[in-house]
Structures are given as structure tokens and as C-alpha cells.
Amino acid sequence: MSKNPRITSEEVGIIKKAQAGDESAFNTLFYRYKGFVENILFQYIKDMDEAKDIANIVFLKVYDKLSMFKAYDSFGGWLRTITNRTAVDYLRKTRERQLTLGEDDGRLPSEESRSAEDDLVNHLTYDALLAEFDKLPEVTRKIFRLFYENNMTVEEIGDALNIPTGTIKSTLSRTRKRIQKKLKV
Numbered sequence: 001m002s003k004n005p006r007i008t009s010e011e012v013g014i015i016k017k018a019q020a021g022d023e024s025a026f027n028t029l030f031y032r033y034k035g036f037v038e039n040i041l042f043q044y045i046k047d048m049d050e051a052k053d054i055a056n057i058v059f060l061k062v063y064d065k066l067s068m069f070k071a072y073d074s075f076g077g078w079l080r081t082i083t084n085r086t087a088v089d090y091l092r093k094t095r096e097r098q099l100t101l102g103e104d105d106g107r108l109p110s111e112e113s114r115s116a117e118d119d120l121v122n123h124l125t126y127d128a129l130l131a132e133f134d135k136l137p138e139v140t141r142k143i144f145r146l147f148y149e150n151n152m153t154v155e156e157i158g159d160a161l162n163i164p165t166g167t168i169k170s171t172l173s174r175t176r177k178r179i180q181k182k183l184k185v
Contacts, residue, residue: 012072019066026066030059036076037083044087058086071153078153085151132179139163143171 011032017025037058041051061082069078133141142161146152147168154172158165 007073007075011075015066015069015072015075019069026063029062033076033079034059037079040080040083041087044084044091054086054090057090058083061086065151071155082151085148088148132182136175140171140175143168144175147172 011029014025014028014032018029034055037055038048038051041054041058042048045051045054058079062079065082069075071078133144136144139161143157143163146157146160147154152160154165154168157163157168161168
């Protein structure tokens with residue numbers, strides 16, 4: 001995956017203008033970071049056309065949440081987090097739709113059915129991930145839920161749980177690595 005883009009003082013000014021409601025500034029952010037977001041999405045979805053469509057959803061979320069954004073030097077990381085979560089949500093909804101439809105008409109495997117097989121593998125991995133998640137200590141599960149499900153920042157989680165942000169960052173990092181190693185991802 002590509003690294004988080006470095007933020008410049010010019011971009012901080014653009015972000016602040018966009019936060020103040022300047023549509024031209026938001027369009028500048030959109031076009032500047034569109035490729036970055038699409039590349040992250042492509043890593044998950046493996047279909048560039050679909051990634052481009054979902055990028056629009058990411059930027060709608062950015063537009064909605066931009067007024068709350070304060071850590072200007074970590075804009076790329078913030079944008080990456082929103083993008084990752086949107087991709088995971090998309091894959092989860094796609095998997096649920098396919099499981100609900102129960103597509104199997106006895107024909108030879110097509111590109112669509114191979115995709116459904118891939119989704120089944122992803123589903124098995126997702127179930128294994130949920131099983132590992134259930135094994136985590138309660139505080140760690142709370143941190144993960146607030147971070148991944150509620151889209152809270154590390155600072156917001158620290159305030160909500162009265163835990164130092166450094167502890168939250170290390171908990172997220174260590175736990176991710178442990179789960180990846182366990183699932184051999």
C-alpha cells in the first residue's frame with residue numbers, strides 16, 4: 001500500500017477552508033487525494049472501477065466529518081482510516097448480499113461464481129477474525145469497537161475510556177499484529 005501523503009502548510013490551509021464550507025477547497029482536496037483513496041480501495045476490492053465508485057462514498061464521509069478533524073499533520077492517516085473502514089464495510093455488505101441470494105444454478109464457474117468463491121474464503125477469514133476478536137480482553141475489545149465500528153479517533157477513545165493515547169495506539173498495533181500472525185494474513 002502507498003504511504004500516507006505528507007501534509008504541507010498549503011494543504012492545512014486548504015483543509016481549514018474546506019472545514020469552513022469552501023466547496024472549491026474541498027474539491028481541491030478531493031482531486032489531490034482521489035488517487036490515494038482509489039489505490040487503497042483497490043487493494044481490498046481488486047476492481048478499479050468499483051474502487052473509483054467507492055472513493056466517492058469515502059469523500060462523502062470525509063465531507064461529513066471534516067468539521068471535526070483537528071490533527072492536520074495526520075490528514076493522510078485519517079483519510080486512510082476512513083478509506084479502510086469504508087472498504088471493509090463494503091466487502092461485508094457485498095458478502096451478506098451474496099449469502100442472502102444463495103446463487104448456485106449448476107452452471108460452470110463463471111467470473112461471478114469465482115468471485116463468490118473468493119467471498120466465501122473471505123467470509124471464513126472474517127469468521128476466524130471474529131473468533132479471535134472474542135478472545136481479546138474486554139478493554140481491548142472496547143478499543144477496537146470504538147475505533148473500527150464507531151470511527152472514533154485515538155484521542156476520542158482516550159477521552160471516553162480515560163486511557164492515554166499512547167496505550168491505545170500500542171494496543172491497536174500489537175493486537176492487529178497478533179491477530180494477523182494467528183490468522184497468517
